Amino acid sequence: MKRHRTSLAGQQRVVVAFVAAVALLAAGCSGRTGTDTDSTTSGQGGSSAVSADFGDLTEVCQDGDASTASAQGVTAEQIEVGVFSDIGFTKNSEFVDAAKVFTSWCNDNGGINGRTLVANTRDTKLMEPRQRMIEACREDFALVGGGAGLDALGVKERLNCLLPSFPAQAVQERAAGADLEVSASPSKVPGYDNYAGFRTWAVDEAYPDSKQAIGLINGDSAITKAVQQMTLETLDAIGAKVVYNELYPTMGVSDWTPYAQAIKNNGVKGLIFMGSFDQLAKLEEVLTNMDYKLDWIDPNNNAYNAQFLELLGRSADFQNNIVDLSGVAPLESDEPAVEQLKELYAKYAPDAQITLPAMRAWSSWLLFAKSAAACGDELTRKCVYDNARQETAWTGGGLHAANDLQNPIPPQPCFNVEQATSEGWQPADFDPDNGLYRCDIPARKFTADFGTPMTLAEVGKTMDDVQ
Numbered sequence: 001m002k003r004h005r006t007s008l009a010g011q012q013r014v015v016v017a018f019v020a021a022v023a024l025l026a027a028g029c030s031g032r033t034g035t036d037t038d039s040t041t042s043g044q045g046g047s048s049a050v051s052a053d054f055g056d057l058t059e060v061c062q063d064g065d066a067s068t069a070s071a072q073g074v075t076a077e078q079i080e081v082g083v084f085s086d087i088g089f090t091k092n093s094e095f096v097d098a099a100k101v102f103t104s105w106c107n108d109n110g111g112i113n114g115r116t117l118v119a120n121t122r123d124t125k126l127m128e129p130r131q132r133m134i135e136a137c138r139e140d141f142a143l144v145g146g147g148a149g150l151d152a153l154g155v156k157e158r159l160n161c162l163l164p165s166f167p168a169q170a171v172q173e174r175a176a177g178a179d180l181e182v183s184a185s186p187s188k189v190p191g192y193d194n195y196a197g198f199r200t201w202a203v204d205e206a207y208p209d210s211k212q213a214i215g216l217i218n219g220d221s222a223i224t225k226a227v228q229q230m231t232l233e234t235l236d237a238i239g240a241k242v243v244y245n246e247l248y249p250t251m252g253v254s255d256w257t258p259y260a261q262a263i264k265n266n267g268v269k270g271l272i273f274m275g276s277f278d279q280l281a282k283l284e285e286v287l288t289n290m291d292y293k294l295d296w297i298d299p300n301n302n303a304y305n306a307q308f309l310e311l312l313g314r315s316a317d318f319q320n321n322i323v324d325l326s327g328v329a330p331l332e333s334d335e336p337a338v339e340q341l342k343e344l345y346a347k348y349a350p351d352a353q354i355t356l357p358a359m360r361a362w363s364s365w366l367l368f369a370k371s372a373a374a375c376g377d378e379l380t381r382k383c384v385y386d387n388a389r390q391e392t393a394w395t396g397g398g399l400h401a402a403n404d405l406q407n408p409i410p411p412q413p414c415f416n417v418e419q420a421t422s423e424g425w426q427p428a429d430f431d432p433d434n435g436l437y438r439c440d441i442p443a444r445k446f447t448a449d450f451g452t453p454m455t456l457a458e459v460g461k462t463m464d465d466v467q
Contacts, residue, residue, distance in 0.1 A: 050105060050108045050109060050347075051109075052109035052110075054337065054340060054366060054397045055335075055336055055337030055340060055395075055396070055397025055398035055399065056337075056395070056397055056398055057366060057370065057397040059373075060106065060109070060366060060369050060370060060373075060397075061105070061106035061107070061109040061110055061111055061112060061117075061369055061373070062109065062110045062111075062112075062113060062114075062373065063109075063110030063111075063113075063114050064110065064111075064112075064113030064114035064115070064376075064377075065113075065114055065377075066112075066113045066114045066115050066376075066377050066379070067377060068377055068378065070377065070378050070379045070380055071141055071379060071380050071381055071467070072139070072140070072141060073139060073140050073141030073142075074115070074141050074379050075115075076115070077115060077116060078111075078115055078116040078117070078118050079111075079112055079115045079116070079117055079118065079141055079372065079379070080118045080120055080139060080140055080141055081117070081118070081119055081120065081140055081141055081142050081143065081144045081368070082119075082120050082121075082122045082132075082135075082136040082139075082140035082142070082143045082144070082146070083095055083096060083099045083119050083120065083121050083122060083143070083144065083145055083146040084122045084124055084129070084132065084136075084143060084146035084147055084148045084151070084154075084167070085121055085122065085123055085124065085146050085147070085148070086123075086124050086125065086126045086148055086149055087121065087123045087125075088123045088124075088125030088126070089124075089125050089126035089127075089149075090126075093352065094352075094353070094355045094357055094358040094361070095145060095146045095147065095168055095357065095358070095361050096119075096121050097345075097349050097352035097353075097358065098145055098168070098358045098361035098362055098365065099119035099121070099144075099145055099146075099361070099365070100119070100348060100349055100352075101344050101345055101348040101349050101352070101362075102117075102145070102362060102365040102366075102369075103117040103118070103119050103365075104348040105344050105347075105348060106365075106369060112369060112372045112373050112379070113373055113376060113377065113379075115379075117369075119144070119145075120136075120139065120140060122135065122136055122143075122146070124148040124149075124150070124154075126148075126149055126150060127150065127153075129148045129150055129151055129152075129153040129154035130153045130154050130157055132148075132154065133154030133155075133157040133158050133163075134157055136158075136163060137157060137158070137160070137161035137163055140163065141379075141381065142163065142164045142165065142166065142368065142381065142384065143158070143163060143164070143165040143166065143167065144165075144166045144364055144365055144368045145166065145167075145168045145361035145362070145364045145365045145368075146167060146168055146361070147167050147168050147169035147170065147171065147357070148171070149171055150171070150172065151167075151170060151171050151172055151175035151176075152171075152172035152173070152174035152175045152454075154175075155174055155175045155178050155454045156454065156458075156459060158178075158180070159178065159179060159180060159454060159455075159456055159458070159459045159461065160459045160461070162180065162381065162461065162465060162466050162467070163180065163381075164180045164181075164182070164381050164384060164385045164466075165178075165180060165181045165182070166181075166182055166183075166184065166364040166365075166367055166368045166388065167181065167183060167364065168187075168357055168358075168360040168361035168363075168364050169187045169188075169357050169360060169361075170183060170186070170187060170188050171188065172451075173190060173450055173451030173452065173453065174451055174452070174453060174454050175453070175454070176188040176189070176190050176453060177189065177190035177408065177453040178453040178454045178455070179453070179454070179455050179456045179463075180385060180456070180466070181453075182367065182385065182388040182389060182405055183364075183403075183405075183408065184360070184363040184364045184366070184367040184394055184396060184403070184405070185327070185328060185359075185360045185363045185364070185396060185399070185400045185403060186403065186408055187326065187357075187360060189408060189409055189410075189413075189443075190452065190453045191409075191445055191446055191450075191452070192409060192413075192443050192444060192445055192446065193230060193231075193233075193234045193444050193446060194326055194413065195231075195234070195324055195326075195415075196234050196237075196238070196441065196443065196444035197324075197412075197413060197414075197415040197438070197441035198298075198324035198326075198415045198417065199231075199234055199235065199238060199240070200238050200441050201415070201417070201430055201438070201441070202270065202296060202298075202322070203235075203238065203239075203240045203270065204238070205431075206296070206428075206429070206430070207269070207270060207295040207296050209269060209295060210269035210270035210294075210295040210296065211239065211240050211241065211270075212240070212241040212243075213241065213243050213266075213267050213268055213269040213270065214235060214240050214241060214242045214243065214244075214268070214269075214270045214271075214272065215242070215243065215244035215245070215246075215263055215266065215268035215270070215271045215272070216228060216231060216232070216242060216244070216245045216246070216271075216272050216274075217246050217247070217248055217259065217271065217272075217273050217274070217275065217283075218246075218247055218248075218274045218275065219247065219248060219249075219250040219274065219275045220247035220248060220249055220250055221250050224250070224274055224275070225247075226450060227274055228245075228274065229448065229450070230446060230448075230450060231272060231274075232245075233446060233447065233448055234444060237444060243266045243267065243268060244262060244263060244266040244268050246259060246262065248275065248279070250275075252276070252279055253279060253282070253283075256279075256282050256283040256285075256286045257286050259283060259286075260283060260286040260287045260290055260292070261290075263287065263292070263294075264287075264290060264292045268294060269294055269295040269296075270294065270295055270296050270297075270298075271294050271296070271297045271298070272298045273297065273298065273299050273300065274300055277299050277300075277302060277303035277305075277307075277308045277311070278308075278311055280297075280299050280303070281308065281311035281312050281313075281315070284297070284312060284315040284319050284321075285312075285313065285315055287315070287319065288314060288315045288318045288319060293318060293319060293320075294319060294320065295320065296320045296321075296322050297319055297320060297321050297322070298321075298322060298323065298324075299321050299323060299420075300323065301323040301324060301325055301326070301356055302356075303321070303323060303420075304323050304325065304355075304356050304418060304425065305353070305355060306424075308321075308420070309420055309421075309422070309424065309425070312420065312422075314422075316420055316421055316422040317421060317422050320419070321419065321420035322417050322418070322419050322420075322428055323417070323418050323420075324415050324416070324417055325356060325415075325416050325417075325418055326413075326414075326415055326416075327400050327401035327403075327413065327414035327415060327416060327437050327439075328356055328359055328360065328399065328400045328401075328416075329359070329398070329399055329400060329436055330416070330418055330425065330427065330436070331354060331359075331425075332418075332424065332425055332426065332427075333436060335398055335399075335436070336398060337396065337397045337398035337399045338398075338399065340397075341354060341359070341362060341399070342354065359396075359399055359400070360400075362396065362399065363394075363396030363397075363399050363400060366396055366397055367388055367391065367394060367396070367405075368384065368388070370387075371383075371384045371385075371387035371388040372384045372387075374387045375387065380467055381466055381467060382466045382467055385466065388405060389405055389406055390405075390406070391403075391404075391405040391406075392404045392405065392406055401414035401416075401434065401435075401436075401437045401439065409443065410443060411442060411443060412439050412440060412441060412442050412443065413439065413441075413443050414434060414437035414438060414439040415430075415437065415438055415439075415441075416430065416432065416436055416437045416438065417430040
């Protein structure tokens with residue numbers, strides 16, 4: 001019995017560490033609790049007070065005379081869609097907030113051809129994507145504007161029930177780019193390193209002295225180790241030398257001094273940190289107190305928020321934190337679509353924060369709405385999926401660089417770099433060549449096998465089965 005209790009305790013520690021590690025990668029994959037977003041209640045004011053245009057998209061939502069129940073989740077009165085979120089674990093409501101704002105705005109403008117949009121929150125609580133997917137398969141017309149840290153756990157069920165997905169964020173290799181998925185602003189392209197352009201710019205152009213002195217710190221778990229291997233492959237391919245490569249306990253570190261001292265002793269000039277930004281802020285505090293300044297630190301773009309800047313304190317100006325927004329317009333920009341998004345949040349969810357994943361979610365909602373509206377009264381899964389795939393230069397109304405949804409592997413993906421300061425986030429000097437973005441560095445395909453997206457064929461189905 002004693003041995004059994006010890007073993008069980010050890011297993012529990014492993015599970016806790018695993019869960020914490022996934023949280024590092026899934027910071028943008030959650031929303032509020034609840035069965036739905038109460039989206040059938042319109043915002044402050046009727047449709048006459050709200051424009052149906054968004055950015056350069058016109059009449060995103062509209063009145064109409066829909067009369068048929070054309071598919072599961074679709075009646076003459078409404079369309080039910082699912083929003084996946086790890087809300088029960090992360091307590092992060094960004095995807096559900098985005099759903100609330102979009103559906104409120106859309107319904108104030110007549111919905112989709114007169115059908116009201118209803119968003120059902122599917123709270124995966126991190127470990128329950130499969131259970132929520134089974135529920136979605138019974139009730140939802142499609143999945144829109146969500147994500148889950150362990151999204152691969154539900155992809156088999158999704159393909160079995162032929163449920164289209166318009167995710168805000170995809171995480172695992174088996175889920176990102178799986179069949180019947182259309183990512184309006186891909187956060188992950190299967191088989192490719194989304195950050196290759198950013199990394200190449202950093203070590204070849206912006207901070208060439210750092211190229212032979214790169215450091216990595218990752219959470220100690222199987223998942224973050226996989227990310228570590230992807231990063232190492234890209235760094236090797238672009239000729240960068242890693243002089244320090246360390247793991248840290250995924251539950252956090254009480255004293256970052258040994259890590260900071262090792263960074264200094266190894267002469268690290270560029271640091272890539274894959275973990276929770278609050279832990280990085282603690283590490284940077286130690287480095288700053290040691291008067292050790294790196295050329296650059298990549299905290300990953302989950303740190304692109306005001307909270308990280310506050311946690312940094314004086315390190316916000318002493319250290320040089322840079323993040324790649326991967327072709328999404330900065331919140332600090334004066335792009336009309338960004339300004340309009342801020343206005344809609346202020347109207348429908350004034351206490352909610354607009355985050356990078358939330359902007360991706362908004363683009364997914366726009367894509368779904370446009371594609372569904374084009375189907376008219378005969379709204380079917382095949383119609384909405386086919387319409388979405390026809391977009392060859394989708395920008396979410398101006399929220400991000402153009403994406404070809406027919407061919408989600410761009411020959412030269414765009415990136416854009418923001419720099420942390422005590423005055424807020426500011427654009428770095430990365431020589432944009434396409435408006436806000438830079439798009440001149442070719443995509444880089446991984447040589448190692450990190451997994452492939454799931455296909456309909458793997459569950460015994462084809463596109464001919466999609467109705």
